[in-house]
Amino acid sequence: MNVTQLFQMQKNLDDRILEEHKLERDEIFHEKLLALQVEIGELANETRCFKYWSLKPPADKNVILEEFVDGIHFILSIGIDLGYELDYITPLSEKESLVSQFHSIIRLVSKLGEENSEEIYSRIFSAYLALGNTLGYSDEEISQAYLLKNAINHDRQDEGY
Numbered sequence: 445m446n447v448t449q450l451f452q453m454q455k456n457l458d459d460r461i462l463e464e465h466k467l468e469r470d471e472i473f474h475e476k477l478l479a480l481q482v483e484i485g486e487l488a489n490e491t492r493c494f495k496y497w498s499l500k501p502p503a504d505k506n507v508i509l510e511e512f513v514d515g516i517h518f519i520l521s522i523g524i525d526l527g528y529e530l531d532y533i534t535p536l537s538e539k540e541s542l543v544s545q546f547h548s549i550i551r552l553v554s555k556l557g558e559e560n561s562e563e564i565y566s567r568i569f570s571a572y573l574a575l576g577n578t579l580g581y582s583d584e585e586i587s588q589a590y591l592l593k594n595a596i597n598h599d600r601q602d603e604g605y
Contacts, residue, residue, distance in 0.1 A: 445573075445583035451529045453594050454520035460601060469525045476525065477557045480518035484550055487511040491579065493542035505580070512576055513589045517597070519569055522556070528565045533573055545575045 462469065488494060490503040490511050502508060523529055540548070552568045576586050 445533070445587050447533055448529075448531060450516070450587070450590055451520055451524060453591070454517060455524050455529075457517075457594060457597055457601075458521050458524060460598070464601065473522070473525055474557065476518055476522050477553055480515060480522065480553055481550060483511065483515040483518055484546060484553070487515060488542075488546050491542060493546070508579060509581055509585065509589050510593065512579065512581065513586065513593045515572060516586065516590055517593065519572055523565055523569070526560060526562075526565060528562045530566060530569065533566070533569045542575070542578060545571065545578060549575065 458469075461467070487508065490508045492498065492500065492502045503511075549568060549571050552564060552571060556564045556568060573583075573586070581589075
């Protein structure tokens with residue numbers, strides 16, 4: 445996964461959104477943290493990993509991947525805002541259940557809102573990539589899905605989304 449390329453693509457999208465909406469990066473940090481938490485929740489909802497009361501299976505693999513990549517967009521964006529454009533991310537080796545992984549990531553995102561730390565940010569990114577691996581996605585699948593969704597997000601900006 446070419447993380448440097450993803451950061452640059454995200455920076456281009458972020459810069460466009462900031463300019464078009466006349467915003468400053470530091471004005472929307474907490475909104476981005478909440479947006480990331482919401483995206484994590486939407487991803488969990490599609491996996492249905494916590495729905496012990498239901499027999500309905502998870503969403504289609506492509507739907508889950510699209511939700512996963514929405515989280516990547518916000519993780520990259522937050523890293524750019526904090527000046528943490530990392531060159532390489534190593535996914536954690538997770539042996540936890542999906543539910544435990546979701547809990548861990550949500551806690552880390554909350555912690556980042558309380559204490560700005562490159563270590564916490566890096567752990568979020570690593571844990572999130574590990575979650576993607578647990579969900580069955582390769583780095584290449586994640587990268588390709590990010591490229592596609594980034595283009596869609598630019599199209600949405602063109603359409604006044």
